[in-house]
Amino acid sequence: MNTTIQAPQSPGAPKTARGARTRAKILKAAEDTFGTLGYHRAGVTDITRAAGVAQGTFYTYFSSKEEILRELVMDLGHKLRAHLAAEVISTDERLEAEEQGLRAFLQYLADHPSLYRVLQEAQFVDEAIYQEYYETFARGYADMLNAAARKGEIRAGNNQHRAWALMGLSHFLGMKYALWDQRAKQGEDAFDPIVETMSDLLRNGLALSGRERG
Amino acid sequence: MNTTIQAPQSPGAPKTARGARTRAKILKAAEDTFGTLGYHRAGVTDITRAAGVAQGTFYTYFSSKEEILRELVMDLGHKLRAHLAAEVISTDERLEAEEQGLRAFLQYLADHPSLYRVLQEAQFVDEAIYQEYYETFARGYADMLNAAARKGEIRAGNNQHRAWALMGLSHFLGMKYALWDQRAKQGEDAFDPIVETMSDLLRNGLALSGRERG
DNA sequence: TCAAAATATGACAACTGATTCAGGTTTTAT
DNA sequence: ATAAAACCTGAATCAGTTGTCATATTTTGA
Numbered sequence: 001m002n003t004t005i006q007a008p009q010s011p012g013a014p015k016t017a018r019g020a021r022t023r024a025k026i027l028k029a030a031e032d033t034f035g036t037l038g039y040h041r042a043g044v045t046d047i048t049r050a051a052g053v054a055q056g057t058f059y060t061y062f063s064s065k066e067e068i069l070r071e072l073v074m075d076l077g078h079k080l081r082a083h084l085a086a087e088v089i090s091t092d093e094r095l096e097a098e099e100q101g102l103r104a105f106l107q108y109l110a111d112h113p114s115l116y117r118v119l120q121e122a123q124f125v126d127e128a129i130y131q132e133y134y135e136t137f138a139r140g141y142a143d144m145l146n147a148a149a150r151k152g153e154i155r156a157g158n159n160q161h162r163a164w165a166l167m168g169l170s171h172f173l174g175m176k177y178a179l180w181d182q183r184a185k186q187g188e189d190a191f192d193p194i195v196e197t198m199s200d201l202l203r204n205g206l207a208l209s210g211r212e213r214g
Numbered sequence: 215m216n217t218t219i220q221a222p223q224s225p226g227a228p229k230t231a232r233g234a235r236t237r238a239k240i241l242k243a244a245e246d247t248f249g250t251l252g253y254h255r256a257g258v259t260d261i262t263r264a265a266g267v268a269q270g271t272f273y274t275y276f277s278s279k280e281e282i283l284r285e286l287v288m289d290l291g292h293k294l295r296a297h298l299a300a301e302v303i304s305t306d307e308r309l310e311a312e313e314q315g316l317r318a319f320l321q322y323l324a325d326h327p328s329l330y331r332v333l334q335e336a337q338f339v340d341e342a343i344y345q346e347y348y349e350t351f352a353r354g355y356a357d358m359l360n361a362a363a364r365k366g367e368i369r370a371g372n373n374q375h376r377a378w379a380l381m382g383l384s385h386f387l388g389m390k391y392a393l394w395d396q397r398a399k400q401g402e403d404a405f406d407p408i409v410e411t412m413s414d415l416l417r418n419g420l421a422l423s424g425r426e427r428g
Numbered sequence: 429t430c431a432a433a434a435t436a437t438g439a440c441a442a443c444t445g446a447t448t449c450a451g452g453t454t455t456t457a458t
Numbered sequence: 459a460t461a462a463a464a465c466c467t468g469a470a471t472c473a474g475t476t477g478t479c480a481t482a483t484t485t486t487g488a
Contacts, residue, residue, distance in 0.1 A: 230486075
């Protein structure tokens with residue numbers, strides 16, 4: 001028999017430098033095209049035109065439009081996580097890390113708006129990969145919170161619930177202030193007021209502290 | 215000239231009881247169909263089949279597939295807000311209202327999962343209506359927080375930022391626990407642990423309180 | 429009761445857009 | 459240098475969709 005066990009659904013990785021370059025061009029073009037036109041309005045034609053190759057070339061590296069979206073989601077996810085990890089090394093105090101993480105996320109989203117659209121649209125094209133994206137993120141997040149709780153840096157509590165809550169918080173703040181509100185994007189410290197509000201919320205909650213009460 | 219200022223883009227409201235009934239059937243069918251198949255996979259054919267009418271009838275009441283989605287978004291938004299308002303009347307203490315609101319939202323989402331999908335997909339079909347949905351929600355939310363701050367029930371702070379953060383928090387918790395996690399949906403008080411975690415987070419934050427510290 | 433208005437029908441025109449394919453070009457390796 | 463492998467091309471295919479329309483039925487109101 002001698003059949004290959006795992007037939008790759010993608011047509012095959014490029015075997016030369018030229019191929020690798022072309023594949024990368026197409027992937028980048030897909031990111032841009034999906035980012036501006038959206039997944040459904042963007043045709044394979046638009047992607048290949050943006051990449052400067054013929055339609056047929058697309059199928060040399062990707063078996064379908066859906067597949068390139070999946071590829072893109074994983075790619076963008078890796079890049080974001082790498083970026084955030086790099087930005088948050090300077091402290092290991094959890095609540096400070098939380099602030100830096102939020103600031104970095106907002107800035108990253110303002111600089112890479114396609115991330116948002118590609119990811120959110122992927123949800124309706126391949127729900128599994130969308131879930132996996134956030135489950136992965138949540139796992140890592142909850143682990144960090146658990147570690148902080150063990151070290152006595154934060155209150156005890158359900159850190160899985162908290163992780164999802166914090167992701168949602170970042171997501172919505174990013175959507176509103178990094179993507180929709182143009183003026184918020186100006187300048188290096190544009191997101192400071194937001195980060196500060198969240199810092200207070202996460203440190204102290206909304207209830208008045210002892211001396212403020214009464 | 216005597217031109218009508220505001221030409222209705224929708225073909226015209228039904229003028230008989232039968233027409234109103236048919237329109238309502240189609241709208242409901244669209245909600246279900248978009249909810250299960252998604253906006254793009256769902257054809258007008260699927261909607262009319264589910265409604266039990268001919269394809270052509272669709273265009274008696276809606277000028278396009280896009281328009282019925284807009285209609286639906288506004289409709290679902292009104293219903294959700296009405297539901298939440300009704301569920302949160304029993305208290306006027308803000309932090310307690312927050313808990314009740316979250317619980318009601320999670321339960322509502324578990325009971326009306328199409329709300330989520332229709333709304334989120336609308337974002338990529340007509341971004342303006344999606345933004346309007348959340349801006350409206352946020353305005354009301356921020357107003358309530360401002361009132362609570364004036365009454366001295368919560369800490370001072372930027373309540374617009376907080377409103378978006380809290381919406382995101384609810385959104386993600388709903389997505390994860392009301393839609394994705396099947397087991398979480400069982401029973402009346404299924405969401406209690408989540409609400410409790412959030413209650414603690416919103417009241418006290420994550421930092422240790424005075425006596426826990428050290 | 430009966431003409432006019434409203435509603436319903438479903439076949440179909442017109443179009444879109446993903447994927448295939450047969451053949452050309454470039455690169456690799458001997 | 460040259461055969462084989464890899465890569466690229468873009469016109470053609472093909473499946474599916476939205477929205478239209480001429481016609482039929484039902485409801486309204488005088």
